[in-house]
Amino acid sequence: MNIGKALANRSFCVGLIVTSLIALVALLSFVWAPYPVGAFDIAGKLKPPSAAHWLGTDHFGRDILSMIMVGSRNSIAVASVSVAIGAGIGVPLGLWGAATGGFVDEVLMRLNDLVFAFPALLSAVMITTVFGPGAINAIIAIGIFNIPVFARVARAAALSLWSREFVIAAGAIGKSPALITRDHILPNLASLLIVQATIQFSLGILAEAGLSYVGLGSQPPMPSWGRMLFEAQTMIGLAPHMALFPGLAIVITVLGLNLLGDGLHDVLDPRFQ
Amino acid sequence: MKSWKLAIAGVAISLVMSSASYAAKTDLVLGIVLEPPHLDPTAGAAAAIDEIVYANIFEGLTRIGAKGNVLPALAESWAQSEDGKLYTFKLRKDVKFHDGTSFDAGDVKFSLDRARGDKSTNAQKGLFSAIDTVDVVDPLTVKVALKQPSGDFLYNMGWGDAVIVAPESAGTNKDKPVGTGPFEFDSWAKGSQIVIAKNAGYWGKPALLDKATFRVIPDPAAATAALLAGDVQAFPVFPSYETIPQFQADPRFKVVIGTTEGETVLGMNNKKPPFDNQKVRQAIAHAIDRKSLIDGAMFGFGTPIGSFFPPHHPAYIDLTAETAYDPEFAKKLLAEAGHPDGFKTTLKLPPPTYARRGGEIIAAELREIGIEAEIIPVEWAQWLDQVFKNKDYDMTIVSHTEPNDLNIFSRDDYYFNYDSPAFKDLIKQIDATSDGVERTGLYQQAQKLLTKDVPAAFLFQLPKTGIWDAKIEGLWENGPIQANDLTAVKWLD
Numbered sequence: 001m002n003i004g005k006a007l008a009n010r011s012f013c014v015g016l017i018v019t020s021l022i023a024l025v026a027l028l029s030f031v032w033a034p035y036p037v038g039a040f041d042i043a044g045k046l047k048p049p050s051a052a053h054w055l056g057t058d059h060f061g062r063d064i065l066s067m068i069m070v071g072s073r074n075s076i077a078v079a080s081v082s083v084a085i086g087a088g089i090g091v092p093l094g095l096w097g098a099a100t101g102g103f104v105d106e107v108l109m110r111l112n113d114l115v116f117a118f119p120a121l122l123s124a125v126m127i128t129t130v131f132g133p134g135a136i137n138a139i140i141a142i143g144i145f146n147i148p149v150f151a152r153v154a155r156a157a158a159l160s161l162w163s164r165e166f167v168i169a170a171g172a173i174g175k176s177p178a179l180i181t182r183d184h185i186l187p188n189l190a191s192l193l194i195v196q197a198t199i200q201f202s203l204g205i206l207a208e209a210g211l212s213y214v215g216l217g218s219q220p221p222m223p224s225w226g227r228m229l230f231e232a233q234t235m236i237g238l239a240p241h242m243a244l245f246p247g248l249a250i251v252i253t254v255l256g257l258n259l260l261g262d263g264l265h266d267v268l269d270p271r272f273q
Numbered sequence: 274m275k276s277w278k279l280a281i282a283g284v285a286i287s288l289v290m291s292s293a294s295y296a297a298k299t300d301l302v303l304g305i306v307l308e309p310p311h312l313d314p315t316a317g318a319a320a321a322i323d324e325i326v327y328a329n330i331f332e333g334l335t336r337i338g339a340k341g342n343v344l345p346a347l348a349e350s351w352a353q354s355e356d357g358k359l360y361t362f363k364l365r366k367d368v369k370f371h372d373g374t375s376f377d378a379g380d381v382k383f384s385l386d387r388a389r390g391d392k393s394t395n396a397q398k399g400l401f402s403a404i405d406t407v408d409v410v411d412p413l414t415v416k417v418a419l420k421q422p423s424g425d426f427l428y429n430m431g432w433g434d435a436v437i438v439a440p441e442s443a444g445t446n447k448d449k450p451v452g453t454g455p456f457e458f459d460s461w462a463k464g465s466q467i468v469i470a471k472n473a474g475y476w477g478k479p480a481l482l483d484k485a486t487f488r489v490i491p492d493p494a495a496a497t498a499a500l501l502a503g504d505v506q507a508f509p510v511f512p513s514y515e516t517i518p519q520f521q522a523d524p525r526f527k528v529v530i531g532t533t534e535g536e537t538v539l540g541m542n543n544k545k546p547p548f549d550n551q552k553v554r555q556a557i558a559h560a561i562d563r564k565s566l567i568d569g570a571m572f573g574f575g576t577p578i579g580s581f582f583p584p585h586h587p588a589y590i591d592l593t594a595e596t597a598y599d600p601e602f603a604k605k606l607l608a609e610a611g612h613p614d615g616f617k618t619t620l621k622l623p624p625p626t627y628a629r630r631g632g633e634i635i636a637a638e639l640r641e642i643g644i645e646a647e648i649i650p651v652e653w654a655q656w657l658d659q660v661f662k663n664k665d666y667d668m669t670i671v672s673h674t675e676p677n678d679l680n681i682f683s684r685d686d687y688y689f690n691y692d693s694p695a696f697k698d699l700i701k702q703i704d705a706t707s708d709g710v711e712r713t714g715l716y717q718q719a720q721k722l723l724t725k726d727v728p729a730a731f732l733f734q735l736p737k738t739g740i741w742d743a744k745i746e747g748l749w750e751n752g753p754i755q756a757n758d759l760t761a762v763k764w765l766d
Binding site: 038039040042043045059060061132133215219220221233234235237238 | 493494497513515516518519565568569630633634636637638640647648649650
């Protein structure tokens, strides 16, 4: 990767800064938050932003800044594990399909289509309803629907690589398809997969917020951005800050990740080099 | 001459037009939170059924009035024998069911025998347990003989579960209810709304509305929006407590905070360790701060209770001080019970706001004394199946909205799994006592016993948060029974 070129790319820089800030906040929340999120102070509920509570308090008198900080852990954890599930299963499947072709490829891709045929969030709702709401089930649900995304990206890119000269040459000297995939295909796919992972990560954060909003994500007392939005809904006239700040947190995080993904795409894509 | 006629015609037309535009509205849209599973009050426990059909479509021998008093309904009058075991009901004349069949003593016998029969699907069979025989004397006279004197009998006959149905239509009441009331069933768009229309052939004072629509709005935010937009003009039990001040400040609306029979409790599985230990249950009761619970979950709407009895009842005694908020004492009780470091448990929460929000607060308060209660949100169907039917739970929060339901703690196999011979004995005595003073004494003994035993932690009495258009008159202020009696409702101006 060309550092100079990367630094010249504005969306990459902005995206990287925003994303790193959020990661830092999440890490910070492990050691410090302004107030403990388990502490209710009913008498001090629905207070607007002030010096004591920078982003105000919610309907239980909890500090919203602390809730957002601790909630970021939840969002990041759910999104990253579900991306890991999707990439960990989807990429090998896609590469396998591209390497073998024929019947195996056909079966894998049709299975992919099957999963794809359901809108991701709807299926996530289905899974969490059947197996019960909770962070773990949300991770599994979002993870499953990351699999075909990665499988497709990996397969499509691998297929075009399989017809390139250096791959054909590697085959000619007797290298097995598995070895070729490991040594030649995967390294050339890496940049593409990183970009895809960034995008899926931001989608994962949105999906987690959506599931929590309808009550199927992580459960109280663990703070969650989506649930904070849900709780704010009926109080919008009383305490608009309750909806504003978790909403902003989601927007900024997703925007940062999308900018980063966009920037990475430009920086890493060999066609632009 | 011609111009005269024209002028008169013009005046006449303008008079007709203006009187039409100034005539009061005769239709009303009410918001309800839960859609009833069906519309037969004699075959289901759901309060949502009675909230639509009680006093509107169906009537019983007696009925419960707005103040919780017993009023005559299909029985014009009654006489009680000396020993209190025989009631003679004189029925109203010229009463017709909505399908045109006439009402007589045969229908009363049919309804009561059906409700207490072996094949009965009545959700409140206990209401009829005192009845020995029902005899038709003549078409307008019924004699009901009781096994023993029952102080609650006339009240029980006023429940929605005891309404009079006709043999011709009893089987189809679930989808097409046919009663004798001032309104008849019009239509039901499942998932959306139920419409009832004025019964032109009603025996009594006719309804003032021509049409009433019950619209199902489960979401509190949508309920607020619908009221503000005028899509619904009345919400007898408004579900979004935090927006009530907004309506109180708006002169277009009338906000009426009344009482209900809804005792909200933290139910505990009395047979499952560690809740089989009375000290553990007492510790939990002492760990809950009712004030912050009512402020936090209900935005201040609700009255704290210390036992299972409504504060507006004459026999109520305030026992909240007996289980006052005292986390230190609660910790001490837990230690005495052998759980100095607390324990892990679960808390199953049905959908209403009081349960979901209240549950979060209670879980946080229990954490203070070392009890880790994992919150499990459940839908109503799951709650009924897991908690109510199969008793597969540790703790739960629910409001018991039936009137006069102290006896649930004496029922075998009820979901609390509470088994106290002393309490059962008290309930038996209450049932057999008609004397007011004596009854009050027994009620108070029962309340004290429950406060001491803590089969459930008693939280607060649910308020009736009614909000409606300021121009509507006649809706009930309190909820002495699950009902939205529309017989006297009208639009002013």
